[in-house]
Amino acid sequence: MAAKNEIFFRKLFDETHGKAFNFLKALSRDENVAREITQTSFIKIWKHIDKFKDHPNPKALVYVTVKNTFLDEMRKQNRLNALLTSMEENEHLHHTIADTSGDSPVAGEAFAAVHSAIKKLPEHIQRIYTLYQFEELSPVEIADTLQLSVTTIRTNIETAKLFLRRELKKFRN
Structure with missing residues (x-):
């Protein structure tokens, strides 16, 4: 074949x-x-x-x-x-993630909190969210890559977003 x-x-x-x-x-x-x-x-x-x-x-x-x-x-x-x-x-x-030690300790704290919050997600959701947010793949591309349904990918992305909103509430304006 x-x-x-x-x-x-x-x-x-x-x-x-x-x-x-x-x-x-x-x-x-x-x-x-x-x-x-x-x-x-x-x-x-x-x-x-x-x-x-x-x-x-x-x-x-x-x-x-x-x-x-x-x-x-x-x-x-x-x-x-x-x-x-x-x-x-x-x-x-x-301010970039690489330059958080400069004149804005709040920005550095926020970036560290984002990184820490992402690490708290279950590993499979971390991977999906990272592909979506940082690699800029669409849910369809992620589903294709990971051999999962698009619905599963979208659900996991929304789960990650909700979790991160709750975890990072103090940094929102």
């Missing part, structure tokens, strides 16, 4: 990789970005090869996967840019 999957994947890769790369290069206007997203897309395709084998038009599904991977990456980049802009606009957020 694995050999058939490899043969199917190789054929699909050979037929679509070049066009997918060129499509992404045109969208992103950056060869390195196109290369990264193409690679990420084909890793996703390999992980879900059975879905592609069963699809009536696997080539079309490749291009949908490539487009969606590109859009996901752009959303992540936009969230990061929005966060950086917000930090620049709000001077009180200039």
